[in-house]
Amino acid sequence: MVTESREVMVSSPSSEARSGSRAVERAVAMLACFDDGATDLSLSSLAARTGLPVSSAYRIAQALLRGGLLERVPGGDGYRIGPGLITLAVPPLVRAGVDFCAPQLYALAAGIEITTSLGVVRSGEVLTLFSARPPEKFCEVQLPRGRQPVASSVMGQVMLAFSPSFRAAAPRGAELEQIRRRGFAVAPDASDSSLRAVAVPVFDHMRRPWGAIGVQARRWRLTDAVVRQIVPPMRRAADRIGGGSDRVAIALEISSG
Secondary structure (H helix, E strand, C coil), X not given: XXXXXXXXXXXXXXXXXXXXXXXXXXXXXXXXXXXXXXXXXCHHHHHHHHCCCHHHHHHHHHHHHHCCCEEECCCCCCEEECHHHHHHHCCHHHHHHHHHHHHHHHHXXXXXXXXXXXXXXXXXXXXXXXXXXXXXXXXXXXXXXXXXXXXXXXXXXXXXXXXXXXXXXXXXXXXXXXXXXXXXXXXXXXXXXXXXXXXXXXXXXXXCEEEEEEEEEECCCCCHHHHHHHHHHHHHHHHHHHCXXXXXXXXXXXXXC
């Protein structure tokens, strides 16, 4: 009778902790790949930026997909920041306000046939809280980046123009005054000159801008004539959103963040 000897490998708690720590560090590194404003990245780009083998990058990307921190780009092979990351970044009170705003944004998007987005200023950047896609004529370029510098974003510019505290410190006072007189901001996209963007402010009951509604599209589509057509419904949507009963609470939460 032959007795078979087997060795059972048991991982020590310290080795498991190190392994878990490395996994977290790699996931954080993958999310950090989007810090430079990249809207979507392929798996090979994620692997190259993190220095990971493609197989490891794939496993981490799948875990982040399951958690909602990444999402697949529709119709393509790329990845982009998912809604779960925005949910973690935005206070619950603001998320409750987004739930109120979403129907207004979807109605506007369907009417003008361009994606409409709601943005707020936080820590010197414009944070896109929500984007509503139209049922028709949607394309990926209509989606703004999740975070943008205030000064280079039309949503940021329109909030600067209507906020006295921002205007006093702004180096482009004359430009902001022109936006204020016109009532909306329109400019080429700072990172892609083939795009054009338009934004209107969202005010609280004291006429303080706590957010902005923005749209962007190819310049050949967002002509001056189209801008003149879409600005009035954008303003009406901004008035409805700004007139919500809990908008002041959202503005206070944002300003204290």
